[in-house]
Amino acid sequence: MSAPATDTRDSALDARLVVQRERWQLDIEVFVPAGGVLALLGPNGAGKTTALAALAGLEPAARGHVRVGPTLWDDHATGVRLATERRSLGVVFQDYLLFPTMTARENIAFGLLAKGWDKHEAGRVADSWLARVGLSDRAQRRPAHLSGGQAQRVALARALAGAPDLLLLDEPLAALDAGTRMSVRSDLRSHLSEFTGATVLVTHDPLDALILADQVAVIEDGRLVQTGTPHEITRKPRTRYVAQLVGLNLLAGHADGTHVSLQEGGELQVAESHHSDVFVVARPTSVTVHRATPHGSSRNVWSGVINNVERHGDLVRLAVTGPPDMVVDITPDAMADLQLAAGESVWLSVKATDLTVYLASADSEA
Amino acid sequence: MTDVAADRPRRHLGSERSPRVPYGLFVPAAIGTAFLVLPLVGLLIRTPWRQLPRLLGGPDVRTALRLSLETATAATVIAIVLGVPIAWVLARLTFRGRAMLRALITLPLVLPPVAGGIALLLAYGRRGVVGGWLLKVFGISLPFTTAAVVVAETFVAMPFLIVSVEGALRGVDIRYDHAAATLGASRWFTFRHVTLPMLAPGIAAGAVLCWARALGEFGATITFAGSYPGTTETMPVRVYLSLQDDPDAAIALSLVLLLVSVAILAGLRERWLRA
Numbered sequence: 182m183s184a185p186a187t188d189t190r191d192s193a194l195d196a197r198l199v200v201q202r203e204r205w206q207l208d209i210e211v212f213v214p215a216g217g218v219l220a221l222l223g224p225n226g227a228g229k230t231t232a233l234a235a236l237a238g239l240e241p242a243a244r245g246h247v248r249v250g251p252t253l254w255d256d257h258a259t260g261v262r263l264a265t266e267r268r269s270l271g272v273v274f275q276d277y278l279l280f281p282t283m284t285a286r287e288n289i290a291f292g293l294l295a296k297g298w299d300k301h302e303a304g305r306v307a308d309s310w311l312a313r314v315g316l317s318d319r320a321q322r323r324p325a326h327l328s329g330g331q332a333q334r335v336a337l338a339r340a341l342a343g344a345p346d347l348l349l350l351d352e353p354l355a356a357l358d359a360g361t362r363m364s365v366r367s368d369l370r371s372h373l374s375e376f377t378g379a380t381v382l383v384t385h386d387p388l389d390a391l392i393l394a395d396q397v398a399v400i401e402d403g404r405l406v407q408t409g410t411p412h413e414i415t416r417k418p419r420t421r422y423v424a425q426l427v428g429l430n431l432l433a434g435h436a437d438g439t440h441v442s443l444q445e446g447g448e449l450q451v452a453e454s455h456h457s458d459v460f461v462v463a464r465p466t467s468v469t470v471h472r473a474t475p476h477g478s479s480r481n482v483w484s485g486v487i488n489n490v491e492r493h494g495d496l497v498r499l500a501v502t503g504p505p506d507m508v509v510d511i512t513p514d515a516m517a518d519l520q521l522a523a524g525e526s527v528w529l530s531v532k533a534t535d536l537t538v539y540l541a542s543a544d545s546e547a
Numbered sequence: 548m549t550d551v552a553a554d555r556p557r558r559h560l561g562s563e564r565s566p567r568v569p570y571g572l573f574v575p576a577a578i579g580t581a582f583l584v585l586p587l588v589g590l591l592i593r594t595p596w597r598q599l600p601r602l603l604g605g606p607d608v609r610t611a612l613r614l615s616l617e618t619a620t621a622a623t624v625i626a627i628v629l630g631v632p633i634a635w636v637l638a639r640l641t642f643r644g645r646a647m648l649r650a651l652i653t654l655p656l657v658l659p660p661v662a663g664g665i666a667l668l669l670a671y672g673r674r675g676v677v678g679g680w681l682l683k684v685f686g687i688s689l690p691f692t693t694a695a696v697v698v699a700e701t702f703v704a705m706p707f708l709i710v711s712v713e714g715a716l717r718g719v720d721i722r723y724d725h726a727a728a729t730l731g732a733s734r735w736f737t738f739r740h741v742t743l744p745m746l747a748p749g750i751a752a753g754a755v756l757c758w759a760r761a762l763g764e765f766g767a768t769i770t771f772a773g774s775y776p777g778t779t780e781t782m783p784v785r786v787y788l789s790l791q792d793d794p795d796a797a798i799a800l801s802l803v804l805l806l807v808s809v810a811i812l813a814g815l816r817e818r819w820l821r822a
Contacts (some may be wrong), residue, residue, distance in 0.1 A: 239725050265728040278726040282744035291740070292730030343731060 191215060192269075192346035194379040196255075197245035198235045200228070206243075207231050207403040213379035213396070215250075220382045220394030222414075224422065228403040229383040230275075233349045236381060237272055238265040249346045249379070266295075268347070271340030275352040277332050279324035285335045286311060286320040292343040310338035314368075330361040337372060348373075350382040354389055366392060387426040391415065399423050417539050419460065430463040432505050433541060441538065446504035449531075450480040451538040458541035465498065465510040467535035471528040472519055482530045487523050490516075501529060587805065594802050595795045602799040607776055608785070612803070615782040618693065619761035622700035623708075626757050630708040631750060635738075637709070638716035656706045663702055664770025671698065671771075695772035696779050700761035707760050708753035715749020716742075752815065759811045763804065 192215045200207040207228040213219040221229045234240035236247055238254065241262075247255040254263045279288050286307045293303035311317045314334035324332055333353065340348060353369060354362050370393055373380055384390050390397045391411040399407040399414065399422070407419045418424040424431030434443040436455035442448050449461055469475070475482055485507065489500040496510040499521065507529055511519075521527065595602070602608070637649055655663055671678040671689045681687045689695050719742060727737040765783040772779040774788060782800060790797040 237725075237729055239728070265725070266731050266733055268729075270729045270731075272726070272729040274722070274726060278720070278722055280723060280726075280741055280745075282741075282747075291727070291732070295727070295730055295732035295736050295740075339730065349729075 191250040192378045193217075194219075194236075194247075194249055194347055194381065196236060196247040198232050198242055198247070199244035199257075200231050200235050200240055201243040202231075205403060207235070208245075209398070209400060209403070209405045211381065211398060213381060215379055216377050217396065218373050218380040218382060218394045219396045219398060220384055220390035221398050221400055222384060222387060222390045222426070223400035225385060227400040229385075229400055230351055232400070233272075233351050233381065233383055236347065236349060237270055238263060238268055252346075269343075269345045271343060271345035271348045273333075273336045273340050273348075273350045273353045275355055277324070277336040277356070279327075279332055279335055279339070281324050284321050284323055285316060285327065285331075288324070288335055289339045289342050292339065296343065306342055307338075310342050314338045314372075328361075329357050330365050333357065333365055334368065337369065341372070341376065344378075346378045348376060348378055348380040350380065352384055353382065354384070354386070369393060387415075399426075416462075416537065417460070418462065419541075424462070428465065430465065430468075430505075430507050432461045432463070434459060434461060436538065439533070443505050445506065447483060449505070449536060450533045451536045452533045453538050455538060455540065459538050460541055462537040462539075463507065463531055463535065465508045466496075468507055468509045468529055468531045470499065470501075470509055470511055470515070470519060470521070471530065473528065475528055475530050480533045481536075482528060484526060484528050487521060487525050487527060490521070490523050499527075501527065503529075590798065590801055590805060594798055598795060599799055599802075602796050603803065608796070608800065610777055611780050611782050611785040611800075614693070614696070614777070614780065615762055618696045618700055618781060619704075619758050619764075621697045622704055622761040623754050623758040625697070625701050626705040626708045626761075627750065627754060630705050630753075630757075631712055631746075634709050634712035634716055635742075638713045639721070652709060653706045655703050656710070660703055660764065660766030660768075661770055664699060664767035667695075667699060667702060667767060667771040671695075690771055691773040691775065691779060693772075693778050696768055696781060699767040699771045700764045703764050703767050704757045704760040708750075708757040711753030711756060712746065712749050715746055715753070718749075719745045755811055755815055759808065762807065 194211065194213040196212075197210045198207060205228075209228075209232060211219060211221075211232075221232060223229050231240060235242045235245075235255075242255055242257065244257045245255070246253065246257060249269065252269075253259075253261050254268055255261060279285075280291065283291065286304070289310050290303040290307040293306060294300065298306075308317070308320070311320050314337065316331055316334055316338075319327060319331055319335075322331075324335070327335060333356070337353070354366055357365055366389065373393060382389070382393055384393075391414075394411060397407075397409060397411055397414045398405050399420070401420065401422055407414065407423055409417075414423060415427045418427060418429060418431050421431055432441075432443050432445070432449070434441040434449070436451070436457060436459040438454050438456070439451050440448065441451055441459060441461055443461075451461060483503060483505070485501040485503045487499050488502050491498050493510055495512075497513055497516045499509045499511065501507050501509055509529065519527075633652060637645065637652075658666075668675060668690060670676050671681070673679065673682055673688055673690065678689055681689065689698065723741050723745070724737055727741045732740070763783055764781070765787065768779070768781060769784050769787075774780045774784045780788070782804060786797050786800045786804070789800065
């Protein structure tokens with residue numbers, strides 16, 4: 182958790198957002214302390230951007246409330262609904278939406294002028310923000326003449342120039358190419374750590390969530406399916422989607438000592454003893470593939486059929502149908518040695534000590 | 548990802564540039580081009596160049612020209628002030644009867660101007676629906692005054708501006724309004740400082756079209772405003788009238804209007820002719 186430098190104001194976000202669509206409903210609760218960064222992580226169409234729109238007052242909420250610090254922005258019970266322009270907000274849009282007719286400096290000063298600031302004062306604040314994001318020499322450029330990374334920094338400066346209580350970031354890195362994304366991500370991280378208000382970040386990229394946020398909330402189909410620190414999310418995913426996001430095999434089952442009977446069929450030996458419903462996690466790299474029945478030290482051996490082969494970074498990723506089903510990463514060398522292809526039968530093995538096991542019910546955890 | 552040639556233009560079989568020409572199209576295309584261009588050539592050939600200074604130098608010609616420029620400009624200003632808000636309503640709001648409203652507003656585009664002039668008389672004439680009231684309450688009589696010229700020109704030309712600005716507004720992403728709202732901007736501040744600047748090129752193009760149409764206005768003007776030299780006799784009206792007694796003057800005046808049109812086309816080249 183990146184502690185804010187000065188936490189002199191109370192701008193924690195406390196919200197329950199219910200948005201009703203024709204065949205779909207968003208219903209989530211979020212809490213972000215002042216200085217905290219919450220990432221809403223989820224697949225496209227999960228409702229992440231709708232949640233941001235509801236926080237900003239751009240999307241009418243069916244029920245629920247939004248409270249920032251002591252101020253109620255939205256409350257279905259009492260009918261409070263603050264107009265967007267009266268909320269102390271900063272928003273970085275996915276495609277930035279920098280005003281094309283204004284220079285970078287004018288874009289940053291816009292919010293202050295809109296709030297009735299004196300022109301010189303607003304210009305002075307804009308200049309200091311240009312310096313903070315390292316774009317003093319681009320002050321007079323129009324957005325069309327800024328690179329993607331520069332436009333992103335101007336958008337961030339524009340959102341923060343008004344010292345808002347709540348900062349909303351909608352896929353702030355999605356529009357950038359891979360090379361720029363790395364450096365912009367670390368810049369963004371340092372700006373967020375200096376920001377004393379609450380931040381809500383929406384992303385479908387787990388890396389963004391893990392690096393930028395100190396709390397991650399995973400949304401699927403308009404509901405929260407898991408919340409926790411980045412560490413918890415990556416070590417102990419609770420749904421298949423989260424496991425896939427962080428690149429792990431997730432299996433649900435019932436533990437009887439170190440023996441786990443899996444829901445989808447099959448069984449596994451694990452190192453840690455439980456007597457309860459559990460999740461078992463296997464890294465794709467710790468599973469070994471064989472052409473014939475292996476005679477190694479692994480306690481867990483089973484056969485399956487390869488149903489998909491694709492490149493995954495420097496490795497080759499095999500999707501093997503079990504039970505249990507398993508995603509396995511092997512080197513291209515091993516792939517060639519074993520002469521593997523989709524449709525072939527293989528043997529899989531994994532050591533008990535390479536499996537992580539934890540209780541399925543969240544509340545019984547320490 | 549590692550494709551070095553990725554930014555070279557892609558070529559596929561079938562994407563070759565040269566078209567397969569059906570030569571039979573050339574004949575009607577040539578006839579059509581001649582049909583459009585020959586009258587202009589004829590105008591240039593028959594222009595009495597030697598007498599041009601005398602024909603155009605007369606005080607009555609200069610009066611007509613000045614009246615045309617002034618009324619067309621006034622009509623354009625009114626069209627901007629009234630037309631931009633109409634365009635905004637048509638482009639940004641969804642309501643019952645929007646299609647009907649658009650049809651009514653753009654009707655003068657296709658209405659024969661003479662009929663427009665009659666309609667103006669019936670509305671704003673001395674015995675008109677509004678005109679009678681104006682006369683009774685304020686003692687104002689609109690027809691056959693310079694103001695009537697401006698009214699007639701605005702009636703005919705404003706739809707050009709509305710259509711142009713509405714199209715431009717549809718190209719301005721409404722999410723800029725949302726971005727402005729998140730920065731604390733009121734609706735009016737947003738319209739004034741975000742929407743209008745983004746709309747400026749569309750308004751400029753619409754204003755030029757509107758001005759050109761107003762400058763050439765004849766039918767509605769002569770019906771509603773008449774042809775009084777100095778007050779309602781604009782260039783097109785004078786061209787028509789001088790055709791009776793001084794054809795050379797009519798040719799010379801037409802040449803002036805042609806030059807103005809060419810200048811307008813050159814000014815719009817960037818926006819309209821860059822197909």
